[in-house]
Amino acid sequence: MNASVPNENAELALSPEEQARQKAWLEDGHQLFAKSVTFMLSVVSMDSLPNPDLPEVCFAGRSNVGKSTLINALTNQNKLAKASNTPGRTRELNYFNVSDRLRLVDLPGFGYARASKTDIEKWTKLTRKFLRGRAPLRRVFLLIDSRHGFKDSDIEVMSMLDETAVIYQIVLTKIDKIKPPAVAKLMKNVKKRIAKRPAAYPNVIATSSEKKTGIEELRAEIAALALPL
Structure with missing residues (x-):
């Protein structure tokens, strides 16, 4: 639903229908996250993944893009996902149970990290294997820091997902750190760049974990992929 882009739809006049x-769509998102979201396990190898009996969505992005902070905002829990200013803090696939209807996965960040080369190569390899071959994975939410836009590592991941036909959706983070005209310009640029990518979901969500911007819309997008009530 196009309502997932608050910046864009603020100017649209919606019919009563x-x-x-839109109200029902947002309510579905509210209901999914109304119950407590719980941490399940941390995975360090593909052999340790949970049974594929629930739909999964994952958050991917460069180190320090704000994945863990966004998960905490989505779930209304300040310390559910371990957030840090140190790039490379998340080094496993961290699984969260969302109302027994869906699993949310926080992936290790790619790109620069304050860790050994061996560790970086290990979790990067694990992440790529997961993205290429996880059957219950319904969507990858690819987080892009709104202050920096696309980097080469983002484009590389998008190309990989295009090749493997894994649907991904761009989520801009930290939009409170730039001015509204810059957000609008970035949204336009992002949509243009993903328009011809075969696995890119067309709707872009602009978020701020601090201001809670776009959080309801992101919840609704995730709820649409969960098992029905």
Whole structure:
């Protein structure tokens, strides 16, 4: 639903029917995250992945892009995911149970990290294997820091997902750190760059974990991929 882009839809006049659908869509997201989201396990090898009996979504992005902080904002739990200013803090695939209807996975960041070369290569290899071959994975939410835009590592991951036909959706983070005109310009640029990519989901979500911007919309997008109530 196009309502997932608050910046874009603020200027649109919705019909009563569209307003009703948007309200129901957002309510589904609210209901999914109304119960406590719980940490399940940390995975360091593909052999340790949980049974593929629930749909999964994952958060991917460069180190320090704000994955863990965004998960905490989504779940209304300040310390559920371990957030840090140190790049490379997340070094495993961290699984969270969302109302027994879906699993959310926090992936290790790619790109620069304050860790040994061996460790970086190990978790990068694990992440790529997961993204290429995890059957219950319904969508990759690829986080992009709004202050920096796309980097080469982002493009590389997008190309890999295009090749393997894994659907991914761009989520801009930290939009409170730039001015509104810059957000609008970035949104336009991102949509243009993903328009012809075969596995890219067309709707872009602009978020701020600090200001809670876009959080309801992201919850609704995730709820649409969960098992029904």
